[in-house]
Every structure is written in structure tokens, then in C-alpha cells.
Amino acid sequence: MEQYIIKGGNPLVGEVDISGAKNAALGILAAAIMTDDTVLIENLPDVRDINVLLDAMSEIGVKVERITRHAVMLNGSGIGGVSVDYELIKKIRASYYLLGALLGKYKKAEVPLPGGCNIGSRPIDLHLKGFKALGAKVTIRNGSICAEAEHLRGSHIYLDTVSVGATINIMMAASMAEGRTIIENCAREPHVVDVANFLNSMGANIKGAGTDVIRIWGVEKFHATEYSIIPDQIEAGTFMFAAAATKGDVMVKNVIPKHLESTAAKLLEIGCEVEEFDSAVRVVASKRLTSTNVKTQPYPGYPTDMQPQIGVTLALASGTSIVTESIFENRFKYMDELARMGAVVKVEGNTAIITGVDGLTGARVSAPDLRAGAALVIAGLAAEGITIVDDIVYIQRGYENFETKLQALGAEIQRINSEKEAQKFRLRIG
Numbered sequence: 001m002e003q004y005i006i007k008g009g010n011p012l013v014g015e016v017d018i019s020g021a022k023n024a025a026l027g028i029l030a031a032a033i034m035t036d037d038t039v040l041i042e043n044l045p046d047v048r049d050i051n052v053l054l055d056a057m058s059e060i061g062v063k064v065e066r067i068t069r070h071a072v073m074l075n076g077s078g079i080g081g082v083s084v085d086y087e088l089i090k091k092i093r094a095s096y097y098l099l100g101a102l103l104g105k106y107k108k109a110e111v112p113l114p115g116g117c118n119i120g121s122r123p124i125d126l127h128l129k130g131f132k133a134l135g136a137k138v139t140i141r142n143g144s145i146c147a148e149a150e151h152l153r154g155s156h157i158y159l160d161t162v163s164v165g166a167t168i169n170i171m172m173a174a175s176m177a178e179g180r181t182i183i184e185n186c187a188r189e190p191h192v193v194d195v196a197n198f199l200n201s202m203g204a205n206i207k208g209a210g211t212d213v214i215r216i217w218g219v220e221k222f223h224a225t226e227y228s229i230i231p232d233q234i235e236a237g238t239f240m241f242a243a244a245a246t247k248g249d250v251m252v253k254n255v256i257p258k259h260l261e262s263t264a265a266k267l268l269e270i271g272c273e274v275e276e277f278d279s280a281v282r283v284v285a286s287k288r289l290t291s292t293n294v295k296t297q298p299y300p301g302y303p304t305d306m307q308p309q310i311g312v313t314l315a316l317a318s319g320t321s322i323v324t325e326s327i328f329e330n331r332f333k334y335m336d337e338l339a340r341m342g343a344v345v346k347v348e349g350n351t352a353i354i355t356g357v358d359g360l361t362g363a364r365v366s367a368p369d370l371r372a373g374a375a376l377v378i379a380g381l382a383a384e385g386i387t388i389v390d391d392i393v394y395i396q397r398g399y400e401n402f403e404t405k406l407q408a409l410g411a412e413i414q415r416i417n418s419e420k421e422a423q424k425f426r427l428r429i430g
């Protein structure tokens with residue numbers, strides 16, 4: 001099992017290039033099979049979740065041609081069945097996007113119930129409610145969701161909870177339904193907009209993505225397109241907090257600063273300098289950071305995917321901070337690991353009370369999920385001594401070249417596979 005070994009204490013300094021957004025890419029890849037023409041997708045991140053989804057798409061007959069590490073050509077004309085393989089798909093939650101895409105195109109889909117990060121109970125009732133409203137019959141059979149319709153018909157759908165996945169999934173199916181669909185109380189995340197823009201580039205007629213009402217006029221057929229995925233705002237935010245926690249100075253490049261506003265606002269509030277450029281954000285932390293309170297919210301609020309990164313940073317800030325997780329109920333598992341590094345934290349329900357300490361010390365910790373794993377790496381980079389992070393397979397789901405990008409910023413971090421490699425690292429860094 002691969003691990004990260006980290007010798008903390010170096011401020012991160014330099015420039016880092018952000019990859020394409022994983023969560024946008026998952027929706028866009030699934031949507032790309034809705035045309036029989038060839039689609040070119042660029043700025044694709046080379047991360048595990050994306051590669052698993054591409055494998056699953058190949059399995060059902062999509063022609064997948066990796067042109068470069070970050071570009072892929074897809075052709076969905078040879079799709080032989082609408083039933084997706086369980087072994088591949090159980091690994092990624094966003095496999096459910098194939099439901100909306102296949103249902104829209106073929107009016108029939110069968111996809112195993114999704115897996116993904118264990119960050120709380122993650123129902124998909126809203127996705128199914130949307131498909132039903134469009135006229136599909138939805139059943140659960142042998143662990144799979146089966147959705148089928150003679151005709152998909154536009155509908156008026158109100159989402160009780162703001163859900164990224166449901167918004168994207170319903171948007172995909174509705175874009176090939178007959179007539180007009182209105183989705184209310186939609187998610188406004190940048191990747192919802194990116195998937196809508198991508199669908200529109202294939203000929204869909206979707207208006208209002210990025211607001212809480214999306215209107216869709218169904219079309220019969222999509223056509224070829226070439227599309228470049230937006231930068232990953234969560235990867236960018238992770239590096240921004242890594243700069244803050246290590247008292248560094250990092251220029252985070254290839255980003256859309258507008259997408260990072262809630263993260264930048266919190267960094268400013270706790271005492272960082274944040275400078276915004278056209279497509280970059282620079283974060284400088286030159287003094288001890290101070291406490292704050294933060295509550296996760298749907299976009300444009302503070303993202304739940306950035307909660308562990310700020311939690312780790314606040315563990316080192318002066319004063320007491322309160323972090324409230326309002327999206328997923330099981331996202332504080334990293335706090336126990338952080339406590340092993342010397343953090344003073346108390347979790348009560350969906351709230352964590354963090355009393356900042358002067359410093360953390362290295363320990364062996366385990367990544368409980370993707371974002372919390374990245375946050376524990378940040379903790380290791382800021383801590384004194386050696387940290388080993390187990391279960392980094394979670395981190396590899398969503399961060400491309402994580403350790404290489406950190407090394408370029410001066411971090412002492414290495415991916416290792418054995419105790420022998422750990423010893424070598426210890427000897428090398430002295």
C-alpha cells in the first residue's frame with residue numbers, strides 16, 4: 001500500500017499549475033456519450049476517478065482514445081448496452097452521471113448504486129425524483145438502478161436540497177427530453193455551469209446554469225464538439241491552504257479567481273495576504289494566523305470539499321475556531337488523526353471546536369477520504385518532524401501529481417511503498 005512520507009517545516013514557496021476540475025470532468029465525460037459523433041475533451045485531469053470512469057465507459061462500448069495525458073477523444077456510437085459494470089463503477093460515486101446520460105440518449109439505463117468517499121450517507125433520491133418527473137420508471141434491481149421511459153417529457157422539478165449531482169444528472173436527461181424542463185433550487189457550482197456549457201456546445205439548449213433556476217429545451221440529437229474543462233477550484237484551494245499553513249508564499253496558476261472567492265475571503269480573514277491576478281491567485285502567510293468560524297454551504301458559500309483544509313490550518317492559528325459542516329455528516333474523521341499530531345480539537349455533531357496550538361508534530365496518520373487526506377498532507381508539511389500518511393489511494397482519486405507539485409514548492413514529501421523506502425527518505429533528509 002502506498003504512503004506519503006513527509007518531513008515538515010519547510011514553508012511552501014513558488015508557483016503551481018492547477019489541473020482540470022475532476023468534478024466537472026466526471027459530468028462532462030458522461031455527457032460526451034450522448035452524441036454518436038466524436039468529442040474532444042481537453043484539460044482533463046489525470047486522476048484515478050477519471051481513469052476509472054473512462055474504463056467503465058470503454059466497457060459499454062464507448063471508443064476512448066487518450067490523445068495526450070490531458071486530452072481524450074470519445075465516440076459513443078458503438079455503445080452496445082446500457083448496463084454498466086459493477087466492479088469499476090462501485091469505486092466512484094459519479095458513476096451515477098451515466099444514468100442521466102444513457103437515459104437521455106437511449107431512454108434506458110442500468111447503473112450499479114454508487115460508491116465513492118465515505119463522508120456520510122449519500123442518498124440519490126433527488127436524482128431519481130428528477131428522472132421520474134421526466135417520465136422514467138425507476139426501479140432498484142440487484143444493486144443497480146434501472147431507469148426506463150418510452151418518452152422523456154419535460155417537467156417542472158423542484159429540488160428539496162441543493163444537490164450538485166442531481167442538478168447535473170437531471171440536466172443531462174432533460175436535455176434530450178421532449179419539451180421544456182425547469183429545475184428549481186439548483187446547485188450553482190462552477191462545474192454545473194461547465195457541464196451545461198459542454199452540453200450546449202454539443203447542441204443542447206440549457207439556460208440559467210449558475211443560477212438557482214435552470215431552463216432546458218430538449219433537443220433530439222447532439223453533435224461533435226471540442227471542449228476544455230475548467231480548472232479545479234478545490235485543488236487550487238488546497239494549495240492556497242498549504243501555503244497558509246506552512247507560512248509560505250505560493251502563486252496558484254491556471255485558476256478562475258472568481259471560483260475561489262469564499263476560500264480567499266477566509267484566508268484574508270485569518271491573516272493571509274491574497275493577491276488576485278487574471279488567472280492566478282497568490283497567497284502569502286507571513287505572520288501567525290488567527291482563528292475564525294466557518295460553515296460549509298453550497299456554492300457560492302464555503303465549500304464542504306475545502307473544510308478539512310481550513311480545519312488543519314485553523315489547528316495552527318491563534319485562538320479558538322468553530323467549523324460547522326452542514327452538507328455531509330461524516331466529514332470530521334480526520335480530526336482524530338490531527339489530534340495525534342498535537343491538535344486540540346473537539347467534535348460535537350456537525351461542529352468542530354479547534355483551539356489553535358503553536359505547532360504540530362509528525363505522526364503516522366491515515367487518510368479517511370480524498371479531501372481529508374490532502375488536508376493531512378498539509379498538516380504533515382506544517383508539522384515538525386516526520387509524518388506518514390496511509391491510504392493515499394484516496395488522495396490519488398482527485399489530485400494529479402500531488403507530491404510532485406508539492407516538491408516543486410520546496411516540500412519534503414515522497415510516495416513510498418515499503419519501510420525500506422521510508423528509511424531511505426529518512427537518511428536522505430537527515
Ligand code: UD1
Pocket residue numbers: 023024026093094121122123124125126127128161162163164165166187303304305326327328
Ligand atoms: C458533489 C461533489 C463533491 C462535493 C459535493 C458538495 C462531485 C462528483 N462530487 O457531490 O465533491 O462534496 O458535491 O459540494 O461533483 N442529497 C440528497 N439527495 C440526493 C442528492 C444529495 O439528500 O439525491 C444531499 C446529500 O446527502 C448532501 C447534499 O444533498 O447532504 C449535497 O450533496 P450533492 O451536492 O448531491 O453532492 P454530490 O453531487 O454527491
